[in-house]
Amino acid sequence: MGTTLSRLTDEQIAEYHKNGFIGVNDVFSMEEVEQLRTVTDEYVQQSAELTEHTEMFDLDFAAGHSAESPKLRRIKEPHKRHPVYEAAMRNTGLLDIIEQLLGPNIKLHHTKLNMKAPGGGAQVEWHTDWGFYPATNDDILEIGLTFDDMEIENGCLMGIPGSHKGPALSHHQDGYFIGAVSDRDFDMEAAVPIRIKAGGVSIHHVRTLHGSAPNISDRPRRLLLMGYQAADAWPLSGVSDWEAWTGDMLRGKATNRPRLEPVPVVMPFPKHPEPSGSIFELQEQLETSHFAAELDAAGIQTQQQQ
Numbered sequence: 001m002g003t004t005l006s007r008l009t010d011e012q013i014a015e016y017h018k019n020g021f022i023g024v025n026d027v028f029s030m031e032e033v034e035q036l037r038t039v040t041d042e043y044v045q046q047s048a049e050l051t052e053h054t055e056m057f058d059l060d061f062a063a064g065h066s067a068e069s070p071k072l073r074r075i076k077e078p079h080k081r082h083p084v085y086e087a088a089m090r091n092t093g094l095l096d097i098i099e100q101l102l103g104p105n106i107k108l109h110h111t112k113l114n115m116k117a118p119g120g121g122a123q124v125e126w127h128t129d130w131g132f133y134p135a136t137n138d139d140i141l142e143i144g145l146t147f148d149d150m151e152i153e154n155g156c157l158m159g160i161p162g163s164h165k166g167p168a169l170s171h172h173q174d175g176y177f178i179g180a181v182s183d184r185d186f187d188m189e190a191a192v193p194i195r196i197k198a199g200g201v202s203i204h205h206v207r208t209l210h211g212s213a214p215n216i217s218d219r220p221r222r223l224l225l226m227g228y229q230a231a232d233a234w235p236l237s238g239v240s241d242w243e244a245w246t247g248d249m250l251r252g253k254a255t256n257r258p259r260l261e262p263v264p265v266v267m268p269f270p271k272h273p274e275p276s277g278s279i280f281e282l283q284e285q286l287e288t289s290h291f292a293a294e295l296d297a298a299g300i301q302t303q304q305q306q
């Protein structure tokens with residue numbers, strides 16, 4: 001078994017600050033990855049009997065979810081569902097890396113497990129996390145722990161270098177928040193794939209423009225996404241429960257003194273009238289997928305076309 005890393009080099013830190021994202025291999029051991037895969041396989045089996053999304057599961061109907069061939073697109077808040085996900089989120093080596101980027105006072109933001117089934121698992125349209133949850137400062141990042149080697153073919157995460165230093169982008173269509181940017185606001189040609197091996201992590205800044213293509217390979221792509229923030233980055237939507245807020249502290253101390261930085265913001269309002277339980281459902285409102293060409297080439301029908 002290979003050794004795992006718990007420190008970024010100065011070069012990796014500089015690249016994160018310059019581009020707004022990096023890929024780091026060998027952060028989790030293959031033993032840890034195997035445990036995560038086993039538990040996840042069980043949840044995929046559990047989702048087989050479902051015919052609609054639930055509190056916990058988001059299903060991929062476009063990829064052909066059925067009882068015989070379950071296609072689970074997302075497990076919501078996995079760290080609350082099984083200790084193996086919680087252990088990954090609290091992994092000391094990972095928190096050491098995060099501390100290098102966010103400082104000593106670290107709070108959990110959220111977790112989710114996104115999965116792309118072989119042969120059509122859903123794309124994620126281009127967006128910034130900042131578009132969903134702007135805060136008083138942007139010391140917020142997301143880690144993506146991959147259970148599978150992540151390549152272009154199975155829909156790896158991609159980023160636009162330097163976009164985290166750009167203006168706040170609107171994620172609206174016809175005046176409503178749909179969780180995806182418009183084509184005219186960015187150049188997809190500039191996209192850089194984050195290729196990492198199973199057990200590696202992607203790290204992206206909250207303002208980095210990112211997305212991922214559909215999975216056109218015969219392998220899965222399972223990515224445990226875990227958001228972390230500096231304790232003084234307060235959500236502009238406010239904090240209603242101090243106990244819950246402090247309960248999510250992972251390192252250092254909570255504070256009731258937000259750090260106010262001159263960060264550009266577009267609030268995620270007005271909400272779209274169609275109810276949505278996940279980014280996938282919300283982004284289905286996008287008139288033309290950013291990945292229309294890739295979907296066409298792979299013969300995958302988009303939700304928008306159905």
Ligand SMILES: O=C(O)CCC(=O)C(=O)O
Pocket residue numbers: 114124129155156157210211212223225279
């Ligand atoms: O799963 C992916 O490829 C990207 C996920 C993402 O950016 C999100 O869910 O906000």
